[in-house]
Amino acid sequence: MDELAARAAALVARRPGDARLRQVGVSRAGTPLWLLSVGHGARQALVVAGPHANEPVGGATVLWLAERVLADPRLTEGADATWNLLLCLDPDGLRRNEGWLSGPYTLGRYFRRFFRPGFREQPEWLPEGAAAATLPETRALLGLQDELKPFFQCSLHGVDVGGGFVELTRDLPGLPEAVARTAAGLGIPRELGPYDTLYWPGLGPAVYRIPPPRPRDLAAAITEAAVESTWYHPHRHGTFTAVVEAPMWGVAAVEDDSPPADRDAVLRTVSRSLRHDTRVLERVLARVRPRLADAPDAARLLAPIDDYLLVCPGLADAWDPDAGDPTHPLPPLSTAHLAALRIAGRRIAVRTAGLLHQLVTGAGPEPAGVLPELDGLIDAWCADYEDCGARWIPVARQVEYQARIVLAAFELAERQTSAPARSGEPDWGTQAAVPMHRE
Numbered sequence: 001m002d003e004l005a006a007r008a009a010a011l012v013a014r015r016p017g018d019a020r021l022r023q024v025g026v027s028r029a030g031t032p033l034w035l036l037s038v039g040h041g042a043r044q045a046l047v048v049a050g051p052h053a054n055e056p057v058g059g060a061t062v063l064w065l066a067e068r069v070l071a072d073p074r075l076t077e078g079a080d081a082t083w084n085l086l087l088c089l090d091p092d093g094l095r096r097n098e099g100w101l102s103g104p105y106t107l108g109r110y111f112r113r114f115f116r117p118g119f120r121e122q123p124e125w126l127p128e129g130a131a132a133a134t135l136p137e138t139r140a141l142l143g144l145q146d147e148l149k150p151f152f153q154c155s156l157h158g159v160d161v162g163g164g165f166v167e168l169t170r171d172l173p174g175l176p177e178a179v180a181r182t183a184a185g186l187g188i189p190r191e192l193g194p195y196d197t198l199y200w201p202g203l204g205p206a207v208y209r210i211p212p213p214r215p216r217d218l219a220a221a222i223t224e225a226a227v228e229s230t231w232y233h234p235h236r237h238g239t240f241t242a243v244v245e246a247p248m249w250g251v252a253a254v255e256d257d258s259p260p261a262d263r264d265a266v267l268r269t270v271s272r273s274l275r276h277d278t279r280v281l282e283r284v285l286a287r288v289r290p291r292l293a294d295a296p297d298a299a300r301l302l303a304p305i306d307d308y309l310l311v312c313p314g315l316a317d318a319w320d321p322d323a324g325d326p327t328h329p330l331p332p333l334s335t336a337h338l339a340a341l342r343i344a345g346r347r348i349a350v351r352t353a354g355l356l357h358q359l360v361t362g363a364g365p366e367p368a369g370v371l372p373e374l375d376g377l378i379d380a381w382c383a384d385y386e387d388c389g390a391r392w393i394p395v396a397r398q399v400e401y402q403a404r405i406v407l408a409a410f411e412l413a414e415r416q417t418s419a420p421a422r423s424g425e426p427d428w429g430t431q432a433a434v435p436m437h438r439e
Helices: 002-014 057-071 091-096 107-112 136-148 175-186 218-224 233-237 263-291 298-319 335-361 370-387 395-417
Strands: 019-026 032-038 043-048 081-086 152-162 165-168 202-204 207-209 240-250
Touching: 002 019, 002 032, 002 057, 019 136, 032 057, 032 136, 043 057, 043 136, 043 395, 057 081, 057 152, 057 240, 057 395, 081 136, 107 335, 107 370, 136 233, 152 335, 152 395, 165 175, 175 202, 175 207, 175 395, 240 395, 263 298, 263 335, 263 370, 298 335, 335 370
Parallel strands: 043 081, 043 152, 152 240, 165 207
Antiparallel strands: 019 032, 032 081, 165 240, 202 207
């Protein structure tokens, strides 16, 4: 986090006439929230990095974008645009992930040091509406949206294991083709059936339409992202929102759109595994919880653990062809969908195990055998990911992929909302990505 702010300040010092850096709020721990603005156009673009603590690629992406925008006046003067780049929305959570950010980048290291706060502590969500938002990070972002009234907003997310995809609040013709070209050029798999977009309209391969928010219970909100959010809040200003997901470990199977050989057999296996893993983790938590009364910061780790264990039974039933809700049937599923469901079920389990591992190691003497059991679970589940073909994608490629998708979405949205539309497409060229962290 400190490196992001220092790099942004150095950029402003180098180009003071074109770039500005200002504080737009503070986190719960008092960490400044920094906004880097490039250009002087009347139309505002807002790019938000770091909304999820375990997805750090966006911080490097906004610095890449700042350099690109400074180098190409078509993106500022030519579009009458100012780019506003929020360096990190959850800096406190990002600091908790610093244990794996310096590498080496292995699945076991990542999940043992993984942190993501509970659903109600994630600053993009507004489960009780904007007026009731209490997190200072959320209030800062809402204030920024209402101040800027952006025509284009982009939220930068990361997929730990899987592929890249984009979620849109409105259709953006031409983006699926741009995603396909960019992904192919950089060797990034596209995720053609993410589990959280299972029931969402598709706008093209790896591009999905975010449904309007509606009242839902907490479990549905966690798994379907259908509650009110900062993605939809600025729509009163005519804002177009894109959520760009970039993978850290890529899996080729999430791009396989062929019909599955035995859909129901795979679904039964995935559901059975998730139920089994949940029972194992619940037993571990029951052994650990009585010792946590005086453990420092236990509540912060318990919140996401409880959230994950809350949604597991419902997910297992929803994916089980023998137990699903007949009024809410599964859509047609490709091999890519089944691969994504397998990854998602394993993700919930191994994240929970990693959080439990941190909880136990930080709470003093642990119940006999708990840490070896958790280590065994994490190792086995990470090996399962490796069996699925999960391979680390170098940081520079993650950043370039995400930045190029943002630029393509900006250009298409700008054309869609400009009159008259301009012809031609900027040639983004080739630029080295700003490192997320020194490798």
